[in-house]
Amino acid sequence: MKLQGAPRKSFRREGEDKRREDLIAATLECVAERGLAGATVREIALRADVTAGLIRYYFPTKDELIGAAYRAVMDRMTVQASDALKNAENDPRARLSAFVKANLGQPIMDPYNLSLWAGFIALVHADPAMAMAHRDGYLAFRDELEALIREALLAAEKPALPNHTRRHAIAINAIIDGLWLEGCLAGDIFADGELADTGITAIEAVLDISLKAEGGAT
């Protein structure tokens, strides 16, 4: 029984961009906290301080909202990693090192991000569109990495043949991804910065160059 008829919710009209961003942010909150299953239209609307119907006004279907949210996560991580490069020194080896450190530290290496990422990855197998979106993101990341590797090798006066840099990019990408995973899942069992150090040491071994000094190999 509803006493004194609830007054209709007051609202403000927001710009289209702002609303979309808010809805995506609310979606990510839901996914991170309670998994993909927790991201219901009603819960998302609640967090965005909006009624459920509005979601459909901006995203024809829930799946499209989810897809947009996934792209947002990937973009954010990519941007954060690239930002680290902007503020880095200009020695290629230092840049590669900074890139790795950025990916293996806050805010990228975070359980929150892993939850989001895993939830979406689980859909990749079932949804071809999302599969493509993911592959694009992966290849873009690896290409950026490969360029960094190439320059680092050249700076250390080592050959940088395409064959080799591709292989190195695959391996080093794996190191970064793998350590990122470990850190997200069980960050508390590692000392601060341990994973970044481990990653850099491993990468130095793979490339057979030092990323610290300005000298040559070893």
Add this chain to the structure above:
Amino acid sequence: MKLQGAPRKSFRREGEDKRREDLIAATLECVAERGLAGATVREIALRADVTAGLIRYYFPTKDELIGAAYRAVMDRMTVQASDALKNAENDPRARLSAFVKANLGQPIMDPYNLSLWAGFIALVHADPAMAMAHRDGYLAFRDELEALIREALLAAEKPALPNHTRRHAIAINAIIDGLWLEGCLAGDIFADGELADTGITAIEAVLDISLKAEGGAT
């Protein structure tokens, strides 16, 4: 209106173990094909050729079934990798190599497994019980790996201090996980065995030993 009253489904009584296995297998099919969301009690029951009610007879709640399924996946991968060791030669370096190859080839490196794994990992953040289950699995895997590394180092007449082997285990675990991920997500853009080769080469570099020959380093 239901014409000529459907005859009641005939059934056989199965052993408790068999039924549990069947239900878990059906669950995994669902998760792999349509994601965790696709694993509804009704769909699972359908695949197991059983009615939905029976699930509750063996698993008090759906979450318990999901948890059991997760453990089954991890166990299966662990067992498959260990099996590869049983059939391997007895030179420690060859054994480590075989272990890596097993993890980076069929049937472990498979989109099906990734879908399962990712779907579950997404829950880790929200469900402490599953988080613990995962951590146990991870540490067990890493310990097994660390033991292999230790013996490989000793066989190559290299020191194998705990500090170092731990670090190496972390790094090499990352290499395996990362390449496994890459392969599951985009196996078709790699040549056959390329990822396994890449992994072994990277591991050789990290440990500074050869995993092929019987000689010493390099």
Add this chain to the structure above:
DNA sequence: CGAGTATTTATACGCTTGCATAATTAGAGC
């Protein structure tokens, strides 16, 4: 072969979900 029981089916309930659509209202433009 007959009785008893553990296993399985069948049915139903209460909730939540995504989506549709009608009613309302904030804010821009004249």
Add this chain to the structure above:
DNA sequence: GCTCTAATTATGCAAGCGTATAAATACTCG
């Protein structure tokens, strides 16, 4: 300040969900 429209709320629906529970049945043991 009025009007018009696009943005937003409110309400409802049909489907699917997990779970509970009663009825039926296959198998075991004597």
